[in-house]
Amino acid sequence: MRIVYGIIIVVVCIASVVGVQKWRGPVLPALTVELMPIELRIVASGEVRYQSLARIGSEITGTVLARHVREGDRVNKGDLLIELNPDELQSRLDQAQTLLQQLQKVSRPQAQAALIEARDNLDQTSREARRRESLADKGMIPIEQAEQAQHMERNAKAELTRSQLAADSLAINSTEEQLLKQRVNSAKAELAKTRIYAPFAGRIQTRNVEPGDLVQPSKVLLEIARSDGQDRDGMASDGLEVVVALDEKNFAPLKLKQSVQLIADAWPEVTVPGIVSFIAPAVDSGRGTIDVHIKILADASNESHTFLQGMTVSANIIAAERESALVLPNDYLLTNANGKTQVFRWQGGAVNAVQVKLGLRNTTHSEITSGLTQGDVVVQTANLTDGQRARVHFEQAQYVIR
Numbered sequence: 001m002r003i004v005y006g007i008i009i010v011v012v013c014i015a016s017v018v019g020v021q022k023w024r025g026p027v028l029p030a031l032t033v034e035l036m037p038i039e040l041r042i043v044a045s046g047e048v049r050y051q052s053l054a055r056i057g058s059e060i061t062g063t064v065l066a067r068h069v070r071e072g073d074r075v076n077k078g079d080l081l082i083e084l085n086p087d088e089l090q091s092r093l094d095q096a097q098t099l100l101q102q103l104q105k106v107s108r109p110q111a112q113a114a115l116i117e118a119r120d121n122l123d124q125t126s127r128e129a130r131r132r133e134s135l136a137d138k139g140m141i142p143i144e145q146a147e148q149a150q151h152m153e154r155n156a157k158a159e160l161t162r163s164q165l166a167a168d169s170l171a172i173n174s175t176e177e178q179l180l181k182q183r184v185n186s187a188k189a190e191l192a193k194t195r196i197y198a199p200f201a202g203r204i205q206t207r208n209v210e211p212g213d214l215v216q217p218s219k220v221l222l223e224i225a226r227s228d229g230q231d232r233d234g235m236a237s238d239g240l241e242v243v244v245a246l247d248e249k250n251f252a253p254l255k256l257k258q259s260v261q262l263i264a265d266a267w268p269e270v271t272v273p274g275i276v277s278f279i280a281p282a283v284d285s286g287r288g289t290i291d292v293h294i295k296i297l298a299d300a301s302n303e304s305h306t307f308l309q310g311m312t313v314s315a316n317i318i319a320a321e322r323e324s325a326l327v328l329p330n331d332y333l334l335t336n337a338n339g340k341t342q343v344f345r346w347q348g349g350a351v352n353a354v355q356v357k358l359g360l361r362n363t364t365h366s367e368i369t370s371g372l373t374q375g376d377v378v379v380q381t382a383n384l385t386d387g388q389r390a391r392v393h394f395e396q397a398q399y400v401i402r
Helices: 002-024 087-137 143-169 175-192
Strands: 027-032 034-050 053-057 062-067 080-084 195-197 202-207 220-226 240-247 259-264 272-279 289-296 312-329 341-347 350-355 357-361 365-370 377-379 391-394
Touching: 034 289, 034 357, 080 220, 087 143, 087 175, 240 312, 259 289, 289 312, 312 357
Parallel strands: 027 391
Antiparallel strands: 027 377, 034 240, 034 312, 053 220, 062 080, 080 195, 202 220, 240 289, 259 272, 259 312, 272 289, 312 365, 341 350, 341 377, 357 365
């Protein structure tokens, strides 16, 4: 009999424990609502580019005589980059200068001397014609001699006219001289094209030419990234920036001047600051992305990290942030039958549904703007009814929520 009573007592105890546990409800994960920072970050992968990348070529066809730079070299405006063989164009310039000198030092003096001689000859033939006309009128010489003198006078006048025209055509700043000067200037300009200079300060990115190569105007010889330009705010800049192709679904919170944290694949342990400097005005319909340009800033030590053209960079754009807000993980948020957001608040050993309003949201957490206060306890569940009793097991909340 004692054994029976013992069994009954044990069964009653077990039933009591089970009943109490059931009455107290299930054990649920819980958090205490606290004030903490929250950020909305947009993460995208991008590429380092230069705002201005000049493709340097030759304006003429020629053979490369010398190359003075290579990839990675820094150049200043006016530095000599490439020389082409100048022999043929130098010969053309020499020929044009010789023709100009011949006009100025030989042809022009000869024409002026011929003009003076033609004037003297006309004066002499005119006097002779007047003298013979006077003698013929007096009957002292035949009329034929007077007519012959008149004919010689007419020939002298014609010769003077020709000499005058020739002298005028070779005079200072005449059409002939201007044409020859233009020919000289053109030859000098063509000769100058055999020496290719840097159009601005920058850094050589690519090189596609060697001495002995035959180059043509359509061929790109060098690529120079400009380093003495200005950014979109008019400030001095080396032209280096990061361009990311952002999914258009993440475009809404994006704004100019937002802070960015850049991490290059080459230095995953280094974070470089930046800001959003430009947002493309159109979406790439083929990819569904929009280009976002990020200006690279100097770090706290005022040292700008050296990124290289073409580097792959991860960009963390801080689209919004709160220094102090009531924050809950998204796993604690539920949607009721009316489509409203609610949570289960635990109080006095029971849970009750509370409708809340949300502010800033990211992929893991949300800001609670109304419905809860600091210190409230909420539980994570989707299978409770309003007023049901429950027990809680507190989880550790993250300090900084991104």
